[in-house]
Amino acid sequence: MNDMRLIDRKTTMNEIKIAAEGVDVFYGESHALKDVSVDIEERTVTAFIGPSGCGKSTFLRCLNRMNDTIPTARVTGRITLDGEDIYAPSVDPVQLRAKVGMVFQKPNPFPKSIYDNVAYGPRIHGLSRNKAELDEIVENSLRRAALWDEAKDRLAEPGTGLSGGQQQRLCIARAVATAPEVLLMDEPCSALDPIATAQVEELIDELRQNFSVVIVTHSMQQAARVSQKTAFFHLGHLVEYDDTDTIFQNPRDTRTESYITGRIG
Amino acid sequence: MPTTWLILAIAALAALGFVAGRARAMTSAGGDARRLHSLPAYYGWNVALTVLTPALGLFVLWMLVQPFLVDRHVTGLIPDSAIGQGSSRGLVMSDVRRVAEGLSVLEARGADADDIAAMTPEALQDEMAAVGVALGTPMTPAVKAAAEAYRAETDGWRTWMGVAVLAAALGGLALSWRMTDKDFRARNTVERGILFMLLGAALVAILTTLGIVLSMLFETANFFEAYPWQKFFLGTNWAPDFRGNSELAILPLLWGTLYISLIALLVAVPIGLFAAIYLSEYATKRVRTLAKPAIEILAGIPTIVYGLFALITVGPMLRDWLAQPLGFGNSSSSVMTAGLVMGIMLIPFVSSLSDDIINAVPQSLRDGSYGLGATQSETIKQVIVPAALPGIVGAILLAASRAIGETMIVVLGAGAAAAQFNQGLGEVVNPFQAMTTITVKIVSQLTGDTDFSSPETLVAFALGLTLFVITLGLNVLALWIVRRYREQYE
Ligand SMILES: Nc1ncnc2c1ncn2[C@@H]1O[C@H](COP(=O)(O)OP(=O)(O)OP(=O)(O)O)[C@@H](O)[C@H]1O
Ligand SMILES: [Mg+2]
Numbered sequence A: 001m002n003d004m005r006l007i008d009r010k011t012t013m014n015e016i017k018i019a020a021e022g023v024d025v026f027y028g029e030s031h032a033l034k035d036v037s038v039d040i041e042e043r044t045v046t047a048f049i050g051p052s053g054c055g056k057s058t059f060l061r062c063l064n065r066m067n068d069t070i071p072t073a074r075v076t077g078r079i080t081l082d083g084e085d086i087y088a089p090s091v092d093p094v095q096l097r098a099k100v101g102m103v104f105q106k107p108n109p110f111p112k113s114i115y116d117n118v119a120y121g122p123r124i125h126g127l128s129r130n131k132a133e134l135d136e137i138v139e140n141s142l143r144r145a146a147l148w149d150e151a152k153d154r155l156a157e158p159g160t161g162l163s164g165g166q167q168q169r170l171c172i173a174r175a176v177a178t179a180p181e182v183l184l185m186d187e188p189c190s191a192l193d194p195i196a197t198a199q200v201e202e203l204i205d206e207l208r209q210n211f212s213v214v215i216v217t218h219s220m221q222q223a224a225r226v227s228q229k230t231a232f233f234h235l236g237h238l239v240e241y242d243d244t245d246t247i248f249q250n251p252r253d254t255r256t257e258s259y260i261t262g263r264i265g
Numbered sequence B: 001m002p003t004t005w006l007i008l009a010i011a012a013l014a015a016l017g018f019v020a021g022r023a024r025a026m027t028s029a030g031g032d033a034r035r036l037h038s039l040p041a042y043y044g045w046n047v048a049l050t051v052l053t054p055a056l057g058l059f060v061l062w063m064l065v066q067p068f069l070v071d072r073h074v075t076g077l078i079p080d081s082a083i084g085q086g087s088s089r090g091l092v093m094s095d096v097r098r099v100a101e102g103l104s105v106l107e108a109r110g111a112d113a114d115d116i117a118a119m120t121p122e123a124l125q126d127e128m129a130a131v132g133v134a135l136g137t138p139m140t141p142a143v144k145a146a147a148e149a150y151r152a153e154t155d156g157w158r159t160w161m162g163v164a165v166l167a168a169a170l171g172g173l174a175l176s177w178r179m180t181d182k183d184f185r186a187r188n189t190v191e192r193g194i195l196f197m198l199l200g201a202a203l204v205a206i207l208t209t210l211g212i213v214l215s216m217l218f219e220t221a222n223f224f225e226a227y228p229w230q231k232f233f234l235g236t237n238w239a240p241d242f243r244g245n246s247e248l249a250i251l252p253l254l255w256g257t258l259y260i261s262l263i264a265l266l267v268a269v270p271i272g273l274f275a276a277i278y279l280s281e282y283a284t285k286r287v288r289t290l291a292k293p294a295i296e297i298l299a300g301i302p303t304i305v306y307g308l309f310a311l312i313t314v315g316p317m318l319r320d321w322l323a324q325p326l327g328f329g330n331s332s333s334s335v336m337t338a339g340l341v342m343g344i345m346l347i348p349f350v351s352s353l354s355d356d357i358i359n360a361v362p363q364s365l366r367d368g369s370y371g372l373g374a375t376q377s378e379t380i381k382q383v384i385v386p387a388a389l390p391g392i393v394g395a396i397l398l399a400a401s402r403a404i405g406e407t408m409i410v411v412l413g414a415g416a417a418a419a420q421f422n423q424g425l426g427e428v429v430n431p432f433q434a435m436t437t438i439t440v441k442i443v444s445q446l447t448g449d450t451d452f453s454s455p456e457t458l459v460a461f462a463l464g465l466t467l468f469v470i471t472l473g474l475n476v477l478a479l480w481i482v483r484r485y486r487e488q489y490e
Helices: A056-063 A093-099 A114-125 A131-144 A164-177 A194-207 A220-226 A244-249 A254-260 B002-028 B040-077 B089-108 B113-118 B121-130 B141-179 B186-226 B229-234 B251-282 B285-300 B303-326 B335-360 B363-371 B376-405 B408-414 B425-429 B438-446 B455-488
Strands: A016-027 A030-041 A045-049 A073-081 A100-103 A182-186 A212-216 A229-234 A237-243
Touching: A016 A056, A030 A045, A030 A056, A030 A212, A030 A229, A045 A056, A045 A220, A056 A073, A056 A100, A056 A182, A056 A212, A093 A100, A093 B363, A100 A164, A100 B363, A114 A131, A114 A164, A114 B376, A131 A164, A131 A194, A164 A182, A164 A194, A164 B363, A194 A212, A194 A220, A212 A220, A220 A244, A229 A244, A229 A254, A237 A244, A237 A254, A244 A254, B002 B040, B002 B141, B040 B089, B040 B141, B040 B186, B089 B113, B089 B121, B089 B141, B121 B141, B186 B229, B186 B455, B251 B285, B251 B335, B251 B376, B251 B408, B251 B438, B251 B455, B285 B335, B303 B335, B303 B408, B335 B376, B335 B408, B363 B376, B376 B455, B408 B438, B438 B455
Parallel strands: A030 A237, A045 A212, A045 A229, A100 A182, A182 A212
Antiparallel strands: A016 A030, A016 A073, A229 A237
16 A cells, blocks of 8 residues: 555545435345445545445436436435435436536447537537637547547547547546536546546546546545545445545454455455 | 159158268267267268258259250140141140140049040040140140150159159268268368358349349340330330330339329328337337337238228328318329328338337437436437437338339329329429329339330330339448448447
8 A cells, every 4th residue: 555646635624515314226126225324525536435236336326316217226315415405306307417427437428529529518508608619618628538639630530439448538528528516437447548547537636626526446546546535335335434544544344444455355 | 743752752861861870970989979070960960961962952953954855855846737827836835735734634533544645636625624724725636746745755754853863862872971980070061061051042032133133134125125215214204105106204203203202201201200219218118018019010001001091081181171272183192192191101110110229329328418417308319319310311211212112002092194294393293193103104014915025015124123223222322321320339
């Protein structure tokens, strides 16, 4: 653990952006997530770690109500964004997802041009007044996702023609272009090489200036490098949630310790 | 039934060969299948196939060639004097074949061969009529003699065929049985044999298409010898006249075809596409399992039934409610009638294929769009339909080639009168005017007394070939578009 580049962490307590209380998720009969309570702070990177199938993606999808699109999924409990219940009948999930953006585990660019992929969100939400503004949003987003240099000469080419790692960065750019308040990232770097990973981590750190970022990762090093808070999930339970330093250097639960030292997985 | 026995004998030999080949291979490996090059069954199949292939090949070849040779020989036996006024050698030969067939029927019913040989032709003709073999012309002694020769030769050759085929089967058996040995590469040989069988099947389909095109090309060439191609392609009037001096221009028919197809597509594409979007994106699973087959029933209705619907319901309704009040004419057969009904017929073609294609759009694209805060309708409009568009276009083009080839609905819905370009453009573009298509005219030029040398008949082939080229072009375009679509998702 000594070789890790630990970012100096804010010790001051931030305001709470998303608060989840007693969240349970069922897929049909199977109980995928059990009584999870987490407070996600403003201007903070929160990492979700845990073995495969433990419910990280499931919990992430609760935060922007993507589980609504799965017919068998049922969510109970209370999740608030800025103090408002996001599962209240008055809340439009579409509006919510514009505020809580998401990058998926597998890259899923639209079969459109690179430009149109990035411009998709801004166009839908009317974020630009004219073409020049849109161009600027697209360029900025691609730069932040570390894709601009590779893509600037082929903006009109289909996004599906990019390599897997480039596609994932395109999806990040697409999410950033929508200017969300919270960005949920489900293993965004699993298809990236170390250079692109470093660039995405830089982006995450930069986003932290204004947004909350929640990142699911299988890389302990990555969690330690980019996050200030870490939540450890195991078999549908939230086992431990604390400052990243505490989790990695001083975990309270033996399961957490076993996992981060590579004994359970 | 010697032929049946022959086939059975070959099959039995093949079965025997299978067992024997397998056993021999096992013996050569000392009873241990692991020491064989291939699995034991392959040795069996190798022998069986070596029995079947040459024997059946020879059999088929013989059956094809023999009638041809016998025909040629017997034709030469008929004296010129036996060919009556206004008849021809070919017509007499067809009588000969018919009598020969009658002779077989009589013998099969137990008539004595010597009795038949002694009968006069008239008596024989009566005898045959009694068992249902009727002749058009009175039988002459020459025809009777030729028929007897025909039968004798056919039977003689048949016997030789049996011998030859059996010899081939036995030869194959002996050869492959001797080859069978534990080191023999039986699997490779069998797989090669099967490969050729598959190739043969594919070739049959391709060669048939080629044959169709060639025969059409041949007749079309004949047509253009009798009628100038400039007038066919560039003329504007369709007025066939079997007494000669016809005007046979394709334009009025092509216009009718395209006009009716266009209206059909204008009906079928939006309805089919919207139905597909509803079914794949909005309908619950229950509705979908009920509605999809219900729509597909439309595809199972015979086109003649659609034609009747056009004739007795849609046509009069359009005339009484639209055409007459609006002053567009008073014909119940109209482009509109046929187009509407054909459009209904095409709905399932568009909806079913589009539905499959929309369903094949990966869920991750929908998730990606929802994850950016898009609504369901934005997602459908901006992600799903564009992603499925090439496939949808393919479906539309397939529907279009169906529409262009449709005949029944047109005859009953739009009539059989070609568009009249000399009556002014207004008449030609009036959708409540009766009009007809290429396919309908092909049928009408070929029905009734036809003489395959007049341009009025031969024009059907030129029309058919043009139609074939158009639909082929559409299909190729559809395939090309669908292929490009596939490439987009790896
Ligand atoms: N759509 C679904 N339908 C039914 N069960 C599901 C569905 N999605 C996930 N599950 C189940 O819920 C549990 C948690 O899955 P989830 O995808 O949240 O795991 P994860 O922690 O993200 O794993 P990974 O690290 O492999 O991505 C698993 O047991 C999984 O089988
Ligand atoms: Mg996951």
